[in-house]
Every structure is written in structure tokens, then in C-alpha cells.
Amino acid sequence: MNSLKRRTFLKGTAAISSVGFALGAGLLTPRMVLAAWPKSAFESKSVDDALTNLAGSADLSTNEQIQIRAPDIAENGNVVPITVETNIANIESISILTEKNASPLTASFVLGAGAEGFVATRMKMGKTSDVIAVVKADGKLHSSRKEVKVTIGGCGG
Amino acid sequence: MANSIRMRANLEGDVTTVRALISHPMETGMMKNKKTGDLIPAHFIQEVVCEHNGNTVLTSLWGPAISTNPYLSFRFSGAKKGDTLKMSWVDNKGESDSAEATVA
Numbered sequence: 001m002n003s004l005k006r007r008t009f010l011k012g013t014a015a016i017s018s019v020g021f022a023l024g025a026g027l028l029t030p031r032m033v034l035a036a037w038p039k040s041a042f043e044s045k046s047v048d049d050a051l052t053n054l055a056g057s058a059d060l061s062t063n064e065q066i067q068i069r070a071p072d073i074a075e076n077g078n079v080v081p082i083t084v085e086t087n088i089a090n091i092e093s094i095s096i097l098t099e100k101n102a103s104p105l106t107a108s109f110v111l112g113a114g115a116e117g118f119v120a121t122r123m124k125m126g127k128t129s130d131v132i133a134v135v136k137a138d139g140k141l142h143s144s145r146k147e148v149k150v151t152i153g154g155c156g157g
Numbered sequence: 158m159a160n161s162i163r164m165r166a167n168l169e170g171d172v173t174t175v176r177a178l179i180s181h182p183m184e185t186g187m188m189k190n191k192k193t194g195d196l197i198p199a200h201f202i203q204e205v206v207c208e209h210n211g212n213t214v215l216t217s218l219w220g221p222a223i224s225t226n227p228y229l230s231f232r233f234s235g236a237k238k239g240d241t242l243k244m245s246w247v248d249n250k251g252e253s254d255s256a257e258a259t260v261a
Binding site: 116119122 | 203216222
């Protein structure tokens with residue numbers, strides 16, 4: 001039993017140090033591997049940092065052509081349905097950020113050939129927050145936001 | 158392991174709507190085990206790739222803030238009835254799964 005515990009402990013420390021290493025590497029050479037999961041963006045603590053790490057810029061222009069469909073009041077923050085729809089041309093990606101979550105970046109959808117400007121999923125929200133949809137098209141970032149009130153948070157322990 | 162992905166693809170006009178449900182715990186790493194008080198390690202899907210005829214139509218990059226048993230829906234054009242669509246996911250522990258669906 002004792003050795004088992006030590007094993008999990010060792011595993012834990014190894015995992016933590018590798019995270020630290022990856023973070024360090026990420027800071028030194030940002031966007032080194034484009035195709036891989038953007039760890040630094042998902043771990044960023046603010047919307048601006050997350051966007052800079054994800055798209056190289058946090059320069060957003062509000063665009064009416066992006067529609068966010070999410071409930072005005074979400075009773076359960078664990079499952080908040082969200083749909084982002086847009087008819088902007090030449091979309092490269094659609095990202096969803098929740099301003100007041102510990103790590104705002106929730107998801108980023110990279111659209112391939114033929115994909116329409118439509119994605120829907122369900123997400124967790126810690127508390128009432130603005131949800132921001134960021135659409136990258138022709139290298140520019142377009143955004144729209146919507147407030148979702150959360151009565152029971154989805155990130156508590 | 159039973160397949161973790163349930164996927165449907167429906168063609169309407171020339172737009173295919175894909176809807177998928179994946180069974181996955183999606184642990185954030187911030188929740189505590191209520192009995193022991195220990196943190197439950199993060200375990201979440203990081204990437205979901207959907208392919209049609211060998212072309213990637215959508216790459217979803219997810220953080221831990223996607224809900225448990227994730228739902229994903231998207232639309233694309235260019236598919237015909239009977240075409241095969243493939244979806245696969247990879248999580249932060251390196252586990253993965255994939256499934257195929259026929260466009261109906």
C-alpha cells in the first residue's frame with residue numbers, strides 16, 4: 001500500500017514539473033507548434049492573454065453578423081448550451097470565451113474546407129459572465145458578446 | 158470499450174448538419190473528491206477532429222470548461238447521401254476514440 005502511494009505521489013510531481021516545463025517553453029517560443037493544442041491559450045487567465053496566445057492578437061472588432069444563442073439565465077452552470085452562428089465570409093476559426101471563468105478560453109473550432117459558420121456545444125460556467133464569441137476571418141478578429149446569468153455555478157468543489 | 162461517440166449527420170439541401178455526443182468525464186482538475194478531499198486530476202478532451210472523404214472539416218480544440226459528456230454540432234457543405242464521416246478525439250491523458258457515421 002505504501003509503495004502504491006509513493007507511486008501516485010511521484011506521478012503527481014512528474015506531471016506538475018512537466019506542466020511547468022511546457023509553460024516555460026511556451027513562453028520562450030510562443031506558437032512554436034501551431035497544429036498542437038494551444039496549451040498557453042487555454043491556461044491564460046484573462047481574455048486578452050488567451051486571445052494573444054491563441055490568435056496572436058487581442059484586437060477585437062464588434063460584428064453584428066455573429067449571433068450567440070445561449071440562455072439569458074442558466075440554472076445549472078455545469079451545462080450551458082451555446083450556439084454561435086455567423087455569415088461572415090472566409091472564416092478560419094470560431095472561439096468561445098467565458099470572461100469570468102478561471103481560464104476564459106472554452107473552445108476554439110478550426111473550420112476546414114466546406115464548414116459553415118455554425119457551431120454548438122455545451123459548456124461550464126463558474127458564475128454570471130459575458131460569453132464572447134470570436135470569429136477569425138481573413139486574419140481579422142470579429143467578436144460578439146452576450147451575458148449569461150448563472151444561478152448555480154459549475155466549477156465549485 | 159464500447160464506443161464513446163454517438164454521431165449523426167443529416168443532409169438538407171447541400172448542407173450537412175452533424176450532431177455528436179461523446180461520453181467523457183471532462184474533469185477540470187479543480188473539483189474535489191467529496192469523501193477524501195483530494196483533487197480529482199484533470200481529464201478532458203483536447204481535440205476532436207471530424208473528417209469527410211479524408212478532408213478535415215472541423216478541428217475542435219477544447220479546454221476543461223466543456224461540459225461532461227460533450228455535445229458538438231456543426232454544419233458543412235459538399236457531402237452526398239451515403240458519404241462516410243469520421244470523428245475522433247484525443248484527451249489530455251492520451252486516450253482516444255473514433256467513430257464513423259453515414260450521411261443520411
